[in-house]
Amino acid sequence: MLNSLKENFANIFEDALIDEILEVGTLKNIKEGEKLIEIGDYVRSMPLLISGAIKILREDENGDELLLYFLERGDTCAMTLTCCLGQTRSEIRAIAELDTTIIMIPIQKMEEWTGKYKSWRNFVFQSYHARLTEMLETIDSIAFYNMDERLVKYLQNKQKITNDSIINSTHQEIAYELHTSRVVVSRLLKKLESLGKIKLFRNSIQIISL
Amino acid sequence: MLNSLKENFANIFEDALIDEILEVGTLKNIKEGEKLIEIGDYVRSMPLLISGAIKILREDENGDELLLYFLERGDTCAMTLTCCLGQTRSEIRAIAELDTTIIMIPIQKMEEWTGKYKSWRNFVFQSYHARLTEMLETIDSIAFYNMDERLVKYLQNKQKITNDSIINSTHQEIAYELHTSRVVVSRLLKKLESLGKIKLFRNSIQIISL
DNA sequence: TTTTGGCAGTAACAAAAGTTACAATTAAAA
């Protein structure tokens, strides 16, 4: 745990804080597809992302989803932060996009560290800023772009997160995350294929150049 | 200024903090329509909203807008918070929706108070939470609802903010804020009128029941 | 091997939203 911490957070957290994290934090491995947080949950600990990726999803009244953004190493969940402090329920769902390792911090420490460590405060504020920025990008996508452009962005994002030009998703799964229908995704993917930008296979998509 | 502060923040801030705010804060009156923050600006002070309302807007690549949310009394601008701390440029535009009074806090104080006052920390975290929640609602609107429903929400919101069942906007102005076209807004408003939910006038809309 | 269920392709159609164009009305400016 010490190594993972140092690798990802050494330049961010002061040494005394690193020591405290080692004391109270617990390492947790999460399998791809595993759910970390469900909408309506009370959250009792805060995750520091060591490796892997977590996708954050919003749900509509029919139970359909929309992908908001991904968390990567060095990130934490801003929603969790406020849920912990404000004792409110989670507004979002969090699911591991890849096999993921996190350090869980008990919420009691959060308030304490915020008073005690400047580096912790900066980290928390920085996280909020990053999340607000990502929310803005999400809003840009759905408000300003058509589905074909949103799909391209989605594929680019997925490639970046997984660091793999092969995306192992079905059209239905992509449709869920973009909050559209399977037929629309199939249609647009076919168009991208005919432009030579991707190649389609069963259960996977190969990205050529987007 | 003391009175405004006590009215809006007395139950939130501890007395010592109130005193400090009185020392370093400056009262500012803003006329309806006046711009507080432009996209790309560096922000050097943080606003505490005493009265009135401020609308927060996002811009697309063509210069067209989208209304994100309103700030009201007791609120502060979460974007400003992180812009100040992180020394980044503003991602949004802020315009007074009504005649508005704010207290401006120099950014140097922010970092200091965050270490010093628990009530300040809570206020800041609470603000972030509120803004994230409002961003989620904005996302819900544009991703999950059709324009007719978004328009109704918009009118309801406007009524709540101005505390007036007469909305003094042109169809064009509404179209800008919803990031659609004037013709679409006129069409949908006409439908609402024929349902007896609103009454249309030149430059204004009277809300009957939404 | 046969059966079953999930996945992808596509046509045909419907609904929602955006665009263009023009007329009528009102208010402000000359």
Next chain:
DNA sequence: TTTTAATTGTAACTTTTGTTACTGCCAAAA
């Protein structure tokens, strides 16, 4: 008063997105 500009209403059309339906294909299960 006349002119001008802004505002609203509406028709006609296009584009985008969503829906329904049906097909063939593949892989896992029976």
